[in-house]
Structure formats: C-alpha cells, structure tokens
Amino acid sequence: MSTSRPRALGETRPRWSSTAAAAVLALLTLALLLPATASAHPSLVQSAPLGGLSSERPPAAVRLAFTEKVIARGSSIEVRGPRGARIASGRPRLEKGTVLSAPLPAGLRSAVYDVRWVALGADGHTTSGSFRFGVSGKNGAPPPGAERLAGGSSTGLGARGSEDVQNEGWFELAVRWLGLLGAATLLGGVLLRRRTRRLDRSAADRDREHRRWQRIAVVALALSLFGAAEAVAVLATAGVGDPSFALLTGNGNGRVALLRLVLTAALGAAALVARSRSGRVGGTDRSDVLLGLAGAASLAAYGLDGHVQGLDGGVLVAAVVGAAHGLAAGVWAGGLLALLLLGGGRPAIRAYAPLAIGAVAVLSVSGVVAALRELDGWYALRWSDYGRILAVKVLLALATVALGWRVTRKLRADAPDAASDAPRRILRVEALGAVAILALAAVIAGLVPGRGQPTAAQQGNILGGPALATFATGGALARVTVAPAEPGANVLAVLPATLKEGTAARAPKRITARLRCACAKGEIRATLTRGAGGTWSAPVRLPASGAWFAYLTVGDEDEATPVALAIGDVRDGGPAPRTVVQTADLSGAGNRTCRAHAQGASLAIGRLNARGGIDGHRKVVLRTVDDGGSPERAAEIVREARDDGAIALLSPCGAGSGGALRAAGDLPAVVGEPGTPIVEGKRIFRTAGDPRSEGIGMAKFVAEQGPTSRPGAPLVITYVAPARPTAASRARLAGLQEGVRGSRIRVRVLPGSTVADQDDLARAIDARNQLVSVLDGDAADLAPALRRLGDDRPQFANNLIVAPSTLLDERFIVDSGSLGREGAIAPFSEVQLGSRDAEAYANIVGLLLPGERPSIAGLRGYVAGLALTEGLADGSDAGDVEARLRRPKRFTDALVVPWRADARSAGAPLFQLVQATFLPQNLIPQQAGGSSFAGRFFVDGAWSPLQGRSYGPQIQGFESSPAPAPPVSPGQQYPTG
Incomplete structure (x- = not known):
C-alpha cells in the first residue's frame, strides 16, 4: 500500500469554508423573507x-368552519341519531x-345527535372530532338525554367538542425514517466516493469498496423508493380510505410525494441501467451520479412537504x-x-470533513429558520409535542x-500515518446520533407545529368564576x-x-333541583332553603368537572327546561394556572349584586385568558366562594x-367584603363595589368611588348648575341621611359640606x-324648598318610599334627586x-356607560352567558377585573402588581379615573351624573318615523x-373632562394628585 499522504484537511478548508459561509448568508437572507405566520393542521372554529346546545328548530345542515383551507375530497361529516342510526354521511x-x-x-x-367529522388540511394531514347537538321538543321542552349534550369532557356551552389531530402511526413514521435514511445514504455515499477517489489505494481495496457500495446503493435506493x-399511498387515501388520484x-x-416517487424511481432505474452497461471498477461513474441525484431529489422533496404546504x-x-x-x-448524516x-479510514474521514462541516453550518441556520417559523417562542418549545421533540x-x-468536532481535532493532532482507531470509534457514535436525528425528523414532520396553537390559558373554561344560568x-x-x-x-x-322589571317575584313554597352530567354516574338531588333577600340555596357536592345540567322544580310548576352549568376545567398540558379569589354573598341578601359582580369579573378574567394569560401563558382562574x-x-x-397560593383578591362583594379585605394582608386587592367598606392598605386598589370626593363632586355640580338652571330657588342642598349611617355616608356628607x-x-x-314619613319625604324633594335633594342610604329603604310618593302624584314639581x-x-x-322611570333620580357614577369597554361588556354578556343581562354591578366587576389585568401585566408577584398599579397606565375608558396615587384604597375621585331614560308609552312606531330604545341595562x-x-x-388634567372619556391610548397614564 502506498504511504503517500492524501490532501490534508487544512488544504481544502478555505474553499469549503467559503462555500459554507455563502450558504449560511443566503439562508439568513431568505429567513428575512419568510411569512410571519404559518398555519397548523385544520382546527374547528x-x-x-352549536355543539352542546339544543335548537328549537331542526337544523337544515351541519356547517363546520376551520382555521385553514380544507380539501373536501378527503373530508367527511357523519351524523347519527340517539340509537346510532345514520342520519347523514x-x-x-x-x-x-x-x-x-x-x-x-x-x-x-x-333528540340528541352525534356529529363526527374528518377534515383533510392542505398540509396533507387530517384532523377529526365530534360533538353533540340537540333538537328541542314541543314548547321548547328539552330533548331526551339532554345532559349528554356537552359530553363528559366539556366544561362550556357552544363547545367544539373533542378534537384530535391524526398524527401518523409507528409504521408510517418508520417508513418515513427508512426513506430518509436511504436517500441520505445515496447522496452521502456518492459524495464520499467522489472525495476519496484520488486517495492512493490498492486495486483490491478499490474493487472491494466498489462491490460493497453496489450492494449498499441497491438497499438504499429500495428504502428511498x-x-x-x-x-403516496397514505396521501391518496387520506380521510377517505379508498385510493384517489384526484385526492393525491x-x-x-x-x-410533492408523487414527484418524489417519480424522480427517485426514474433516476434509480437509470442508475441501474447505467451500472449494468458499465465495466468500470472503482472511482465514480455515471451510475453514481444518477444515484446521488436520486438521493438529492428525494431529500429536497422531504424538505418541501409537510408544514411548508400549510x-x-x-x-x-x-x-x-x-x-x-x-x-x-443528507450530506452530513449520509x-x-x-x-x-x-470502511473508510483516517484518510477518508479527513477527505470528507470539509463537506460535513459545511453541511452542519447549513443545517444549523436552516433549522433555526424553520424553528422560528413553526414555534411561538419558548412556550411552544416547552409545552407542545413539536417543541419538545425539536428540543431533543x-x-x-x-x-x-x-x-x-472531537474527531476533527483528533485528526489534526495525530500524525498523518497514525494507526489509532479512536477517530473511527467516535465516528460510530456520531453516525448513530445522526440516525437518531433522522428518526426525530421523521416524527416532527407528522406533528402539529407549535405556532398558532392555543396556549394553556386559552383552552378549556377560560372564564372561571361561578357557573351562571x-x-x-x-x-x-x-x-x-x-x-x-x-x-x-x-x-x-x-x-x-x-319577566317584567319592577314587579315583585312570587315567592315559591318550595324549590328542588336535580343535577346530571355525562361526566359522572347517577344524579345529585337537592332541596333548597329560603334565606335573606328571597334567595334559595343548598350545599351540593359535585364529583367531577364537566357540563352539569340542572333540572329545577319551583313550587307546583312542572320541572323546568334544564340549564347547563360549566363546572371545573379540563387541563391539557401547559403550566399550572394562577388563582384569584373572590368572596361574595351568593346565598343571602347580596345575591343579585354579588352575582353580577362575579359575572363581570369572570368576563374580564376570560378576556385576559383569551389574550394568552400571564407568566408564560398561565391561565388565571377566578375562584368565587x-x-x-x-x-x-x-x-x-x-x-x-x-x-x-392565590395571587390576588378581586372585587369582594356583600356584607362580608370588609372582612375579606382586612384578611388580605399583602395580597393585592381590587375593589369594585361601592358598598364595600373602605379598608386602608398599601395593596388595596379601589375602582369604586371615593365617598368624600363624591360629596365634593355633588357640591360642585350644584354650584355650577343650580343657580343658573333654577334662578330664585333657595340656595340649599337638602341632604337626607341614611337610617343607619356608615363611615362612607359620613365621609360623603363631609365632602358635600x-x-x-x-x-x-x-x-x-x-x-x-x-324617609319613613311620606310628608317629610315630600318636603325634602319639593323644588320650592331647595336647589337639589341628595338621598343617601339603603336602596331597600329608599325605593319603596319613593314608589309610594310617586304613586300619590304630589301636587308640586320635585327637583332633581341626586343619589x-x-x-x-x-x-x-x-x-x-x-x-325613577320619569328620570327624577340622577345617581353619581364612577363608570362611563357610553365608553368602548362598557359597550364591549354589554355586548358579550348575552353571547357568552346566555340568558344573562348586563348591569351596573356587572360592569363594575368587569372594570375591577380590567384593573387587575393591568396589575398583572409585569408578573403575578405581589410587589410587581403593586408597582404596576401605583401609577397605572390607562387600562380602560369605562372608568372616569381610577384611584389617586396618594390614596389608592380610598377610591375613584371623579364622577359623572347619569340618568335612566325609559321608553315612553306614547312612542311613535318606528315604521312611522319614531325612534326606539335598545334596552341593555x-x-x-x-x-x-x-x-x-x-x-x-x-x-x-381632569378637573373638567368631557364624557365619554377619550379613547384609550397605549401607554397613557392617569394623572394623579
């Protein structure tokens, strides 16, 4: 054997380094041109x-809207009746x-109907799912088995039901891996033979290598084919089962798959024909060139399919x-x-090293580009299957x-004729790693990309809070x-x-309930007990998360149409959620107000979750107790x-709210209910009004409007104190004075x-005795007295009653x-009802919570939730929330202004005066040119x-701001005193 030294690594490095650098630069340039978004497999929108609901009229069709384009030929919709009878398919x-x-x-x-669907996406992968819908009976009666509507795993109404991406099975993954392995071996083998053809070897060695390569090439070509x-077979039958050329x-x-098969087969066949006609031994001939092209075409095609097509x-x-x-x-692994x-030795390793280094450089840059396209940052890398396998x-x-790199250093350090087998041993391990990487590449190609997938905060029951119906x-x-x-x-x-506002509800003698869910066996029965404020309640223990249906019987009435209640949540990976606690009087006299506060707060929390949650896409769970x-x-x-581990106290409500605030300690707390007592605390932030500032505002309103609108009237403000004075009412009176x-x-x-004496109350609101009357106190005492006075039709013009x-x-x-209906009562308001966020709240209540109505209490809970959302923008640590809310950016236009920086627990200092306007009895019909009201609140x-x-x-900056407030600008801060 000759001892002449082959071309050293250092002698070829400049040319291959330049080539690798050029390839890297080109790929980086292409990265700048990549689109900002990439679709995943089709997902049902x-x-x-709607799944989980029962319609009064039978639907004429099932319509499914998806996140991306689908292929009808590979998709299907199947509808079955209650006994499995096929309705449509x-x-x-x-x-x-x-x-x-x-x-x-x-x-x-x-009945309740099952829908099963399969959607074939443009990326060649299918998504399947199922849901149930119902058709109501006579007079809206629930269908038999209505509790099955939402299924056992759903925790919401109008749910999409279950959904599953049809990733390939192990056989498909193994075949893809073998195809990659074969194509890489073809390309890598041909390039290696070309790089080593000038090495000084004996004729016997060349003959032995050539024959071995012929056997390897045939196997590699077979694997690639x-x-x-x-x-081709999988994509020709995707979603339909029977082969279809039109689908392919x-x-x-x-x-792309068809092109890969045609090119690989054509080039492989040409290579075999060329080999049979060639008598050469050793070196590279036309057959090798064709085999290399077959491997290159197949590898390039693998890079063109999959997620790229989506x-x-x-x-x-x-x-x-x-x-x-x-x-x-292919160049590196092959x-x-x-x-x-x-069986290449040290000279062959030296000869191929420049190609491997260049391939690794291109692999690194192109891999980063693909990862940036397919992942939405660290969250997708950590929590999606695609991201985790990509990380491995x-x-x-x-x-x-x-x-x-160790092999390269070893070759540089050793003499050219060194006999050590260490580089080859390391090379074996490196080759095994390359084979494993090809296997992971085969798996990744069939997974849903990390980009565009819902985060943990956006999955399941995003609203939290109590279940309302x-x-x-x-x-x-x-x-x-x-x-x-x-x-x-x-x-x-x-x-x-x-059904009609202003009429007293008939007190039932008895209320019982049955609760059923497909997520649990049997049913829960409860007999409710009447408590303060006419609220009926009972403790119930629910064993599982899911959509529970409540069947209620009120008095002697028949059992009512069931209502659905979302209980718990169904987690599907992702980081653990953060909990926000809310205390509320739901079983007592505060039910109506506190229930509405919880409604608004849950909608604000849902808005936060829909935007991605906090602290790395963690869901925020509102726990209302x-x-x-x-x-x-x-x-x-x-x-x-x-x-x-709760991170905040949100909008406590009811007679117990003061106790909740005093127990909060260092826990950040946001207060939205004006009836909640003022509790001092450095981490208590009150969006509800400051009573002392409210009294000052009342005095300024009267001083500005009274003398000019009612000249000659006594310059007096009559303040009717509450029957049970509170710290807030005393502060309000002090501010007024x-x-x-x-x-x-x-x-x-x-x-x-x-208030108890009708004559005294009449004098207190008689326009002849004062500019304005201010009525303070409990609505339960004031409303009946005002109703009786209005029914008697007093023979005087009452002045404006400020509340x-x-x-x-x-x-x-x-x-x-x-x-009240004539507009004589004008309350002060810290919330702006014509604002963008107030309109958004009013619009989404009925959409997300069927049967519910917007209310001032609900809007206040919503505003408090938006304030907490602002506080959580920099993290959920109590110190971060406090620092953020000390001087908050303008987080909503539904609040005139929030708290002052020097009096955060006192409340909002600026107010507007609002009035209720009702539909007149003699309104001209709209078709005759009249106007109409769209009743919201x-x-x-x-x-x-x-x-x-x-x-x-x-x-x-806010001494006399217009109403409604100007639109919110990003980064705008509230002025503070």
Whole structure:
C-alpha cells in the first residue's frame, strides 16, 4: 500500500469554508423573507348547530368552519341519531375554502345527535372530532338525554367538542425514517466516493469498496423508493380510505410525494441501467451520479412537504429553506453512514470533513429558520409535542456535532500515518446520533407545529368564576348560581325574578333541583332553603368537572327546561394556572349584586385568558366562594386562598367584603363595589368611588348648575341621611359640606327618619324648598318610599334627586316607581356607560352567558377585573402588581379615573351624573318615523349621562373632562394628585 499522504484537511478548508459561509448568508437572507405566520393542521372554529346546545328548530345542515383551507375530497361529516342510526354521511360540500357543510333531512325529531367529522388540511394531514347537538321538543321542552349534550369532557356551552389531530402511526413514521435514511445514504455515499477517489489505494481495496457500495446503493435506493411509495399511498387515501388520484394531486403534499416517487424511481432505474452497461471498477461513474441525484431529489422533496404546504404565504422561500435543510442533512448524516458502511479510514474521514462541516453550518441556520417559523417562542418549545421533540433533536444534534468536532481535532493532532482507531470509534457514535436525528425528523414532520396553537390559558373554561344560568318557568325567571363551580363542595343558589322589571317575584313554597352530567354516574338531588333577600340555596357536592345540567322544580310548576352549568376545567398540558379569589354573598341578601359582580369579573378574567394569560401563558382562574354575607367567613376564605397560593383578591362583594379585605394582608386587592367598606392598605386598589370626593363632586355640580338652571330657588342642598349611617355616608356628607364652603349655598341635613314619613319625604324633594335633594342610604329603604310618593302624584314639581354611586343600580331605579322611570333620580357614577369597554361588556354578556343581562354591578366587576389585568401585566408577584398599579397606565375608558396615587384604597375621585331614560308609552312606531330604545341595562330603557362633565376634587388634567372619556391610548397614564 502506498504511504503517500492524501490532501490534508487544512488544504481544502478555505474553499469549503467559503462555500459554507455563502450558504449560511443566503439562508439568513431568505429567513428575512419568510411569512410571519404559518398555519397548523385544520382546527374547528365554530359549528352550526352549536355543539352542546339544543335548537328549537331542526337544523337544515351541519356547517363546520376551520382555521385553514380544507380539501373536501378527503373530508367527511357523519351524523347519527340517539340509537346510532345514520342520519347523514359522506363527502361534504366546500364553501369559501374553509367551511364544510352536509345537508340534513327535514323534520328531525326531538333528540340528541352525534356529529363526527374528518377534515383533510392542505398540509396533507387530517384532523377529526365530534360533538353533540340537540333538537328541542314541543314548547321548547328539552330533548331526551339532554345532559349528554356537552359530553363528559366539556366544561362550556357552544363547545367544539373533542378534537384530535391524526398524527401518523409507528409504521408510517418508520417508513418515513427508512426513506430518509436511504436517500441520505445515496447522496452521502456518492459524495464520499467522489472525495476519496484520488486517495492512493490498492486495486483490491478499490474493487472491494466498489462491490460493497453496489450492494449498499441497491438497499438504499429500495428504502428511498419504499418511503416515497408509502407517502403516496397514505396521501391518496387520506380521510377517505379508498385510493384517489384526484385526492393525491389535489393538495400540495400529494403532488410533492408523487414527484418524489417519480424522480427517485426514474433516476434509480437509470442508475441501474447505467451500472449494468458499465465495466468500470472503482472511482465514480455515471451510475453514481444518477444515484446521488436520486438521493438529492428525494431529500429536497422531504424538505418541501409537510408544514411548508400549510403556509398562508411565502411558500417558495420556505420551500428553498426546507430543501436546503434536507440536502444538508443528507450530506452530513449520509456521509457518516457511508464512512462506516464502506470502511473508510483516517484518510477518508479527513477527505470528507470539509463537506460535513459545511453541511452542519447549513443545517444549523436552516433549522433555526424553520424553528422560528413553526414555534411561538419558548412556550411552544416547552409545552407542545413539536417543541419538545425539536428540543431533543437540537440537543442530540449538538452532542453529535461535538463528537464530530472531537474527531476533527483528533485528526489534526495525530500524525498523518497514525494507526489509532479512536477517530473511527467516535465516528460510530456520531453516525448513530445522526440516525437518531433522522428518526426525530421523521416524527416532527407528522406533528402539529407549535405556532398558532392555543396556549394553556386559552383552552378549556377560560372564564372561571361561578357557573351562571337563567331558567324560565310559569311566566317567571330564576337566576341560578353554582359557586365556586369546581369539583367538590359547592353552593347552589336560586333567586326568583320576574319577566317584567319592577314587579315583585312570587315567592315559591318550595324549590328542588336535580343535577346530571355525562361526566359522572347517577344524579345529585337537592332541596333548597329560603334565606335573606328571597334567595334559595343548598350545599351540593359535585364529583367531577364537566357540563352539569340542572333540572329545577319551583313550587307546583312542572320541572323546568334544564340549564347547563360549566363546572371545573379540563387541563391539557401547559403550566399550572394562577388563582384569584373572590368572596361574595351568593346565598343571602347580596345575591343579585354579588352575582353580577362575579359575572363581570369572570368576563374580564376570560378576556385576559383569551389574550394568552400571564407568566408564560398561565391561565388565571377566578375562584368565587360564597361567604353568606359573613365577614368572618369571608376572612377565612381569603386566608385559606392566600395559603394556597392565590395571587390576588378581586372585587369582594356583600356584607362580608370588609372582612375579606382586612384578611388580605399583602395580597393585592381590587375593589369594585361601592358598598364595600373602605379598608386602608398599601395593596388595596379601589375602582369604586371615593365617598368624600363624591360629596365634593355633588357640591360642585350644584354650584355650577343650580343657580343658573333654577334662578330664585333657595340656595340649599337638602341632604337626607341614611337610617343607619356608615363611615362612607359620613365621609360623603363631609365632602358635600366641604364643597360648598366659601359659597352662598348651604347644606341642610335631615335625619334618616325622614324617609319613613311620606310628608317629610315630600318636603325634602319639593323644588320650592331647595336647589337639589341628595338621598343617601339603603336602596331597600329608599325605593319603596319613593314608589309610594310617586304613586300619590304630589301636587308640586320635585327637583332633581341626586343619589350617591351606591344607588347606581337598575333595580333601585325600577323599584322607585314613577319617580325613577320619569328620570327624577340622577345617581353619581364612577363608570362611563357610553365608553368602548362598557359597550364591549354589554355586548358579550348575552353571547357568552346566555340568558344573562348586563348591569351596573356587572360592569363594575368587569372594570375591577380590567384593573387587575393591568396589575398583572409585569408578573403575578405581589410587589410587581403593586408597582404596576401605583401609577397605572390607562387600562380602560369605562372608568372616569381610577384611584389617586396618594390614596389608592380610598377610591375613584371623579364622577359623572347619569340618568335612566325609559321608553315612553306614547312612542311613535318606528315604521312611522319614531325612534326606539335598545334596552341593555333595562328591558325598555337605557342609561345616559346627564352632564358632559366630571365632578370631584381638583385633579390636574381632569378637573373638567368631557364624557365619554377619550379613547384609550397605549401607554397613557392617569394623572394623579
């Protein structure tokens, strides 16, 4: 054997380093041109009919809308009746590229129906799922087995049901891996033979290597063809089962797979023919060139299919990057395999090293580009299957490259004729790593990309809070609440109401309930007990998460149509959620107000979760617990939640709210209910109004409007004190007296007993006796007195009755009778009802919580939730929340201004005056040119600002701001005193 030295690594490095650098630069340039978004497999967005609901009229068709384009030929919709009878099936129609529809026979009977669907995406992969819908019976009666509508794993209404991406099985993955292995071996083997052809070897060695290569090449070609053929077979039957050439050529992946098979077969056949005609031994001949091209074509095609075909744009750029990645993988991994299989020694390793180094450089850059395209940052890398396997692949690649670098250093350090076998031993391990990396690449190609997938915060029941529903029976309504709406101990509360506002609800003699869920065996029965404020309640223990259906019987009425209640949540990976606690009087006199506060707070938390959650896409769970109006019980709930890791106290409500705030300690707390007592604390932030500032605002309003609008009237403000004065009412009176100081207007204070005497109350609101009357106190005392006074039609013109923000409530206005409906009562308001966020709240209540109505209390809970959302923007640590809320950016336009930086626990210092406007009895019909009201907060009326100004103590920049507030600008901060 000759001892002449082959060309050393250092002698070829400059040329190959330049080539690798050029390839890397080109790929980086292409990365800048990649599209910003990439589609995943098709995912169901919405169905009609909605899953989990029962429709009064039988639907004419099933329509499914998806996140990306689907292929009708490979998709199907199957509908089955209650006994499994097939109602509709087959290939659906395609509308606008993303909507599948299948007609249903007319007149479906009342029942629960199962829908099973399969959608073939443009990337060649299928997604399947199922859901149930119902058809109601006569007079809206629930279908038999209505509790099956939402299924056992759903925790919401209108749910999409189950959904599953059809990833390949082990056989398909193994075949893809073998196809990659064969193609890489073809390309790497040919390149290795070309790099080593000038090495000085004996004729016997060359002959032995050539014959071994002929055997290896045939096996590699067979594997490559096997992988290509299997891909064609899978894509030709995707979703339909029977082979279809039209289906194969109808999507990008199918066309790429067919092209791969044709090119590999054609080039492989040509190579075999060329080999049979060639008499050469050793070196590289035409057969090797054709085999190398077959391997290169197959590898490039692997880089063109899969997720690249699912892109919305930039397919060409992504295809170039993918093809470069596939070719580089073949050069690196295929070369390592060829070195082992052909028995290449140290000279062969030295000769191939420059090619391997260049391939690794291209692999690194193209892999980073593909990862940036397919992943949404660290969350997708950590929590998606695609990201986790990609991370393993990257770590394995780094380890394998490190071994290759060790081989290179060993070759540099050793003499050219060294006999050590260490480089070859390391090479074996490196080659095994490359084979494993190809296997991971085969797996990744069949997975849903990390980009565009919902995070943990966006999955399952994103609203949290209590489960709310409304049912109608016997011409009456009942508001149903289950809290905390988690598996385990709960409170079921029912508040009877009426269809017509302002009429008293008939007190039932008895209320019983049955609760059923497909997630649990049997049913839960409860007999409710009447408590304070006419609320009926009972403890219930629910064993599992899911959509529970409540069947209620009120008095002697028949069992009502069941209402669905979302209990708990179904987690599907991702980081653990963060808990926010809320105490509320749901079983006592505060049910109506506190229930609405919880409604608004849960919608704000849902908005936060829909945007991605906090702290790395963690879900925020609102845990609303009934305290029965007890401060001691509320304090106990907060202490337990704090010990369990709760991050905040949100909008405590009811008679027990003061106890909750005092027990909060260092826990950040946001207060949205004006009736909650003021508790000092550095981490208590109050969006509800500051009573002292409210009194000042009342005085400023009277001083500005009174003398000019009512010249000659006595310069007097009559303040009717509450029957049971509180710290807030005393602060309000002090602010009122402070606000008139230095003016000619004086404040006349009347005792709380004034309300009990009809004559005294009439004098207190008689326009001849004062500029304005201010009524303070409890709505339960004031509303009946005002109703009686209005029914008697007093023979005088009453002046404007100003009410504090604690009386800004739809029920108070309606229960006040004619004085309320005629607009005589104008409450002060810290919330702006014509704002963008207030409109958004009013719009989504009915959409997300069927049967519920927007209310001032609900809006206040929503605003408090938005304030907490602002506090959590920098993290959930108590210090971060406090720092963020000390001087908050403008987080909502539904609040005139929030707390002052120097008095955060006192409350909002600026107010507007609002008035209720109702539908007149003599309204001209709309078709005759009249106008109409779209009742939002009232059935037949609306709230409207009385003045276009805000009132309160002087605050720089907000002394007299217009109403509604200007649009919120990102980064804008509230001025503070």
